Amino acid sequence: MEMNDLYKAVRAFNSQIQSAKEAANWFWGVLQGDFNEDQTPSQVIANVGISIAVSTTGVGVIAAWILDLRDFIACVYHIYEDGSKEGSFDFKKVSPILWIGLVIMVIGVIPFLGDVLKGVLRIIYLQFIKLIKTTSKTATRILFRKAIENSMPYIDELLAHEQVKKFLKAKGWVRPYKELARELKLNYKKITSPDQLLTVYDLMLQRADKIFTKSEALLPKNAKTQYQALKTRLKLVRDGFEISLKNNTQQLNELIEELIIALEKHDNALYKAVSGKMSTHYYGKALKGTKAWEEAKKLPFLKKEIKFKALEPNKNFMKNVIEEKIKKGYPEIDEGIVRTFHTINNGIIKGPAKLYRVIDPSSNPSGMFWVTEDVFKQLKNRNDWRDKLAVKVDWSANGQYVTLDIPAGKELKVWRGPAATQPFDESSDLKLFYQGGTEQIVFKPNETTFKVSNRKETNWEYVDNEKQLLTDRVIINLDGSEPRK
Template structure:
């Protein structure tokens, strides 16, 4: 029991000081700790790293059950405040459906990430009613969950499990499991899962009664009474939400099949669910609508407005005008807020931040002093106006200007970038006329890749900011990291 409690401790909360100071002999401190864990909210703001860690730790049965009990208790607290609110019961149903015993540990851990997104859509108020608009309101949260699921699947422990189980296309596998779960979903099955959780809660309550103070015993008793009151109404109330829950599960299964298809096409001639890939534009839009990260600005206008006209192009400098003959340089003047032609002296080291799929010899670079000022991936995205579907980061490469003549480039402040869909339409951040912006302001360099000499390119190095899309900080195993990728023009 103590070892299992300590595993849970590493994930959920700090141990009470008395517990640590008394060599694990203060049972009342342990009782208090269990109580604090059960009183927690859903922990909706967990990062992907925390979610992944939680899924690995949940291989310990006690810890997995404690996680489930915690979520059910949080649902019951909401229902107790308004037991006639169908959305509260729908949120409970989403929590319970993953506990119906038709999923193995792998599928349960993976689908819990997606289901957490669905539940957050309900508990955050995005879902207004159980009508035909449920999926439209839930989908941005599901898309954010898919992004986090991709990160979770890169975890080394999960990777090894997939290999042992010989699961090549994990998204197809999860889609199938979701449909099995849908077919098994009924009010009776949800109530049975609820009863299983109540049994675990009663065991925990017994420990808290045995170890805790009289005051804690009273509070535990009140909690059990509250949960039992919800249980008494559960069959009738859950019957009312089974159909929308089944509909949501079918939608999720279909979305996982789409991800399976995109994963297949992401790798040449092979199914490879673990190949590195940037988030799709649609996934990034959904993730931003579900939760806006600090590097994204929600506003009407650009913090750093882009240049509207291209300056004259001096002889020998890259043509960044609308009339440029180079496809990679056309209109690149509008990536600047301010700009001027500049000559980079021989021996100067330039830096380029990239992900494993990026070409080494592309147009965007920066000086060493700019690179050294960057403290995080958020800082880089903010200052150099880079959307996640453009570049996931993770690595950088250097280029040393060779002896001889200077390198002619354009240099200046990076302009803000607004998020657009594939048709070029601005994505609405809200109903107040705001859009999603990256601020810009970092001093960038735009050059002609044809002016670079491959022999003066440095080896790729890690940024130490991870390969993830939204700042969760996971390391990917099996990704072709730190491998130079020089694009040879054909």
């Protein structure tokens, strides 16, 4: 690597750089973690375009290194600061969610993953970190699922980038979400291996060393001392990362599965089974004045009023009501779950009794949301289910259900109450709502005590996975033609 390569690579990201010295100091800022804080998904999209556009050797390689190192260093800084609040760094005091954030980041810089998939992972990482900053008690899996959901519009934007579209065309990727999911599946064992992730972490350190060595002569006199201090921090975090990986392997696998499922769902929601016809399926965001906007008003399970306002729990409620009951053996729930209720009460269900859970083919059958047998028998079809329990189409596609039997003499502690009204689209002024108001039950099945049944069909017009995922979407072909039935 020559200094001229670094200069050209930095220029790709910042056209105001006019000299090798400025390039060296710009990169020095990256190593000090002060370049990443205000990064947006749109910047990630632009940078992926740059990464694809530049050559695969020389400048292109260095540009890719900078892109990786920038996010990596900032992520490590967050972890070091979190573990050093009481003095010296203690990896045990780092939030477990931050370790998962580092995993997502490291996966996103694995060399054999393509630029587009790296971009997708970076966007999800930014959304995940943003959510971490707003909550401290929500379960990691729920946060990750929400981060994926929030990332989808930006991933759509990424795949529509001019350079990315050229890249996808060259690879023959007509359905990029499907191909991204396939890449993850192919590399599944590699990217979830603790050895692989630690190898990539070490690779980041080596790359930082290589660029620093080349640019040291152009940096301030105390740069070497500061860099040695940085390396000490990076190695301390690395040691904690190694232990964290051993404790979180299963959770990591589950998160990757969540992402694969989300990509496949989005693929099915974007492309009908009609050759060459690309469709957009509006199941959340419908732009005002569009055909999708008008069609959304006709969906039978949407109403114009909020009849069952969601609970807005404050700290006192969570501490004095929820946490006190949790100490007495009631299920652990967070503020996000509390807000799905209009009112919430703790209760004990005594056997014999049967509970029901409606799921789609990708759902976890042992999830937390259930209904009693009486409520399940009231649900005549999919629209009824969405209306009475306020189940948004981007939460679950239905098609199947499972049951849980509580034997005579046994009892189950649960949270129960009417489901809160949910907005069709929180990001726009389309004032339509899933009404809710029917009792839902929340608990986490313990299969050592209660056995969850095999999947059964709801027979709510369910045919197969792809059709099921598309049902209830408002389908608009991008070419303006009518969707085929």
